[in-house]
Amino acid sequence: xxxxxxxxxxxxxxxxxxxxxxxxxxxxxxxxxxxxxxxxxxxxxxxxxxxxxxxxxxxxxxxxxxxxxxxxxxxxxxxxxxxxxxxxxxxxxxxxxxxxxxxxxxxxxxxxxxxxxxxxxxxxxxxxxxxxxxxxxxxxxxxxxxxxxxxxxxxxxxxxxxxxxxxxxxxxxxxxxxxxxxxxxx
Amino acid sequence: xxxxxxxxxxxxxxxxxxxxxxxxxxxxxxxxxxxxxxxxxxxxxxxxxxxxxxxxxxxxxxxxxxxxxxxxxxxxxxxxxxxxxxxxxxxxxxxxxxxxxxxxxxxxxxxxxxxxxxxxxxxxxxxxxxxxxxxxxxxxxxxxxxxxxxxx
Numbered sequence: 001x002x003x004x005x006x007x008x009x010x011x012x013x014x015x016x017x018x019x020x021x022x023x024x025x026x027x028x029x030x031x032x033x034x035x036x037x038x039x040x041x042x043x044x045x046x047x048x049x050x051x052x053x054x055x056x057x058x059x060x061x062x063x064x065x066x067x068x069x070x071x072x073x074x075x076x077x078x079x080x081x082x083x084x085x086x087x088x089x090x091x092x093x094x095x096x097x098x099x100x101x102x103x104x105x106x107x108x109x110x111x112x113x114x115x116x117x118x119x120x121x122x123x124x125x126x127x128x129x130x131x132x133x134x135x136x137x138x139x140x141x142x143x144x145x146x147x148x149x150x151x152x153x154x155x156x157x158x159x160x161x162x163x164x165x166x167x168x169x170x171x172x173x174x175x176x177x178x179x180x181x182x183x184x185x186x
Numbered sequence: 187x188x189x190x191x192x193x194x195x196x197x198x199x200x201x202x203x204x205x206x207x208x209x210x211x212x213x214x215x216x217x218x219x220x221x222x223x224x225x226x227x228x229x230x231x232x233x234x235x236x237x238x239x240x241x242x243x244x245x246x247x248x249x250x251x252x253x254x255x256x257x258x259x260x261x262x263x264x265x266x267x268x269x270x271x272x273x274x275x276x277x278x279x280x281x282x283x284x285x286x287x288x289x290x291x292x293x294x295x296x297x298x299x300x301x302x303x304x305x306x307x308x309x310x311x312x313x314x315x316x317x318x319x320x321x322x323x324x325x326x327x328x329x330x331x332x333x334x335x336x337x338x
Contacts, residue, residue: 033229046269047307050269050298051208051211051305051307052208053269059275061278061280062276062278063278074301076255076303078228085252087252087254087255087278088253089253090253107227112229113265115227115228116302116303117302118223118228120224120228138253156251159248161251161281162251162284165285166247171244171327171333172240172241172243172244172327174240174317174322178336179336
């Protein structure tokens, strides 16, 4: 009976609160509510997982999530490790449907409604693999998709779609010229 | 521990380890602003009020084009993570969501909840009111480098 109880206790272990920061080597972004977190998870298509919309499961351009092994929580990676407004879906896409290990920063801010289980992924590898890959592939992918936008400066000032919208309605969306918008915001 | 208790405990543990099935949705109509969720949740550029509206419009465009998830910030402060808009499932860098950055919209769709987050499948944008929160008058532009200094 004692052996049976011990076995069941082991099986129940994932239910206990787990410290995902213990083995993390994630770099701080000095965010108010960041917590280092490394864990094993399955990369899932969020639209398929939460809404059952699976016709284009793991398709390019869909947001991907991390279904954490320890507690089955669905973690939403909002950000990759790059500093210039890039999300995480491109970095996660090669792993969709697979088990992975990730390391990064989780955001848990009780002062902002909904700021829970939000993640910045810094590195990723297939579960159990030796080598980590940095989650920083977005910009190279963008450059391949937009050879016409090659040039100096960060991608976000060269992106054709963004440039077209700003050209039409301005930086503040109010139809102002760049000079006018700059002047009234100083 | 009785055998019955032990078996019940094991059952709970096994259930926790199984993938969750897609939840049943709830039809909702939400009025709110299409925001970039990373800036809003992380505080990387300041408080929530500063990373919405006209002040943050350029950054909202950058983030949406960059594949950061967009959310619908409702009037009561609830954030709905937008997964699909009128049949467009491109929720990472998609054209439809980009065209709505910072806009106040009335959305009709299906709401799903999991692990503290609200997920919204927008079936119809009932109304697009454009950018209605003109907070650049209070915050300037966020971040400050969003509008380049004019040459000359």
